[in-house]
Each structure stands twice: as C-alpha cells, then as structure tokens.
Amino acid sequence: MSDPVSALNGAAYDGVVRVEELGLRGMITLRGDHASVAVKNAATGVAGVDFPDALACDTVGERGLAWMSPDELLVLVPYAEADRAVAAMQAELAGTHSLVVNVSDARAMFRISGPAAREVLAKLCPVDLSPGAFGPGDFRRTRAAQVPVAFWMQADDAFALICFRSVAGYVFDLLKTAARPGGEIGYFPAGA
Amino acid sequence: MLLLTCPCCGAEADETELQPGGAAHLTRVGPGAPDEAFESYLFHRENPRGVHIERWRHAHGCGKWFHAARCTRTLEVFGTYPAQITAPPQPIRDAIAAKHPGWAWKEGK
Numbered sequence: 001m002s003d004p005v006s007a008l009n010g011a012a013y014d015g016v017v018r019v020e021e022l023g024l025r026g027m028i029t030l031r032g033d034h035a036s037v038a039v040k041n042a043a044t045g046v047a048g049v050d051f052p053d054a055l056a057c058d059t060v061g062e063r064g065l066a067w068m069s070p071d072e073l074l075v076l077v078p079y080a081e082a083d084r085a086v087a088a089m090q091a092e093l094a095g096t097h098s099l100v101v102n103v104s105d106a107r108a109m110f111r112i113s114g115p116a117a118r119e120v121l122a123k124l125c126p127v128d129l130s131p132g133a134f135g136p137g138d139f140r141r142t143r144a145a146q147v148p149v150a151f152w153m154q155a156d157d158a159f160a161l162i163c164f165r166s167v168a169g170y171v172f173d174l175l176k177t178a179a180r181p182g183g184e185i186g187y188f189p190a191g192a
Numbered sequence: 193m194l195l196l197t198c199p200c201c202g203a204e205a206d207e208t209e210l211q212p213g214g215a216a217h218l219t220r221v222g223p224g225a226p227d228e229a230f231e232s233y234l235f236h237r238e239n240p241r242g243v244h245i246e247r248w249r250h251a252h253g254c255g256k257w258f259h260a261a262r263c264t265r266t267l268e269v270f271g272t273y274p275a276q277i278t279a280p281p282q283p284i285r286d287a288i289a290a291k292h293p294g295w296a297w298k299e300g301k
Binding site for chain 2: 054055068069070072126127128140141142143148
C-alpha cells in the first residue's frame with residue numbers, strides 16, 4: 001500500500017512571513033440546504049464546531065466548518081478520519097437532498113503566518129484585508145493571481161489558505177514571491 | 193475597477209472575480225417566432241451609453257448568478273439583486289431614476 005502524500009510534502013518558506021504547506025488535511029464538500037436541520041446536524045456532528053455564519057468559518061485545531069456558498073459547506077477533519085466522516089454524514093443525510101464528497105486529495109492547504117500576513121495576501125487577492133474589514137473567523141473565496149483560492153483568518157496574524165492540488169506549486173510560488181524580503185509595504189498598521 | 197456586492201453571499205466582489213453574463217431580462221425569441229421578432233432580438237437591442245441591467249456570476253466566490261444595475265458612462269453601480277427576480281426591483285429603479293431622470297424600465301429590451 002502506498003502512503004498518501006500532500007501536494008508539496010510540507011514545503012515551507014521564511015520571508016517577511018512564514019509560508020508552509022500544511023500537509024495532509026481532511027476536507028469534505030457538503031452541499032445541501034443550510035436551513036435543513038439534517039444538514040446542520042450532519043456537519044456539526046462530524047466537525048464538532050458550531051455552524052458558521054455566511055462568509056465565516058469556525059475551526060478548532062484541524063476540525064472546522066467553512067461557509068462556501070449559500071448551499072455549500074467545507075467540513076474540515078483530520079485526514080485519517082475523512083472517509084469515516086463521509087460515511088457518517090451520508091448515513092445521517094439518507095433521504096435528504098444533499099451531496100457529500102471527500103475532496104482531501106484534490107486540495108492543498110497553506111498557512112501564512114507573521115505580522116505581515118495581511119499584506120502578503122492583499123498583494124495577491126482582490127479582497128479588502130484591512131483589519132476593520134477582515135478579522136479572525138472571516139472566510140473568503142476569491143482568486144490569488146490567476147487561480148481560485150479560499151482563505152480564512154486563524155488568529156490576528158495567521159491565515160489558512162486552500163487551493164486545488166493541481167495549482168499548489170503555483171500558489172506556493174506566488175506566496176513566496178509576495179513574501180520575499182525587501183517587498184514589505186507596511187500598509188496595514190502593525191499588530192492589527 | 194468595478195466592485196459588485198453579490199446578493200447571494202454578501203461579499204464585495206471585484207470585477208476579476210466575476211464572470212459577465214450580458215444583458216439581463218431579455219425576452220429570448222426562439223425558433224418558432226416570426227422573423228421580425230427574431231431579427232429584433234438579434235439586431236435591434238438597446239445598447240445605450242448609460243444604464244445597463246446585466247447578469248453576472250460570482251465565479252471565484254459562491255458561484256451564483258445575480259443581476260446588477262450600473263451605468264457604463266459613470267461606472268456608478270445602482271445595486272444588485274438575485275437572479276430569480278425577473279425585473280429590476282423598485283428601490284433600484286428609484287436609484288436609477290434619481291440620477292437619470294429620463295430613464296424608464298422597458299420590458300424585454
């Protein structure tokens with residue numbers, strides 16, 4: 001049996017921020033009516049966190065729920081649990097109009113941490129990342145340069161970012177370029 | 193730069209996150225229609241330098257289609273509303289009329 005490996009095998013880069021690929025993470029796409037009690041219970045039961053508001057995400061460690069669209073959620077679990085979690089949700093959602101798919105191996109996840117994390121992402125994404133507009137717990141699907149990504153703020157100076165596995169190398173290169181020493185702008189106030 | 197607020201997810205999306213879908217609320221004339229109606233649909237569309245009601249898709253976000261009313265001369269955005277609504281809602285018509293006194297909503301053009 002071959003061992004699963006993540007897209008970049010945990011590659012990391014230290015520039016004005018630290019950019020690291022987070023290795024194998026369990027990610028499950030859940031599509032269904034957010035107003036449905038069955039969908040809510042299936043998601044929160046597996047993830048063990050509260051149901052997120054629109055454009056928000058709720059994470060504790062490797063577990064979490066992210067609001068992807070008015071009828072889509074991303075369920076985050078440890079990699080080894082993903083298949084079991086899918087089976088559990090499918091059992092709970094039997095008879096409810098829904099879709100549950102394990103997309104762990106189709107995605108890559110990065111962490112961007114450091115006081116300049118906002119600035120590094122703001123160079124790549126057309127999103128207002130000022131401290132007043134985007135804070136911990138906020139989630140946003142957008143693009144980074146030419147590819148779709150989604151990111152959320154974990155703490156005051158750290159973001160988690162997901163992209164498709166096929167473009168993980170491209171996104172890592174983008175983040176490295178944006179984080180290269182000498183490229184600091186200092187637009188956002190320190191510590192905010 | 194064009195910023196539209198997606199009415200489905202509430203995110204303020206940049207033009208580069210959106211996919212344009214052309215004019216909204218057109219009466220789409222099909223193969224069974226008279227030649228005059230089909231000709232009018234194909235060639236006699238209104239295309240003013242001014243107010244346009246358009247379809248957009250939040251392609252790099254929630255993926256949903258929505259409608260937007262904006263002015264191509266000033267780039268002012270009058271508002272966005274869900275794709276399921278088949279004519280501009282009154283608040284958007286009022287916002288347009290306030291800036292463009294001669295403007296009136298025309299069905300199907």
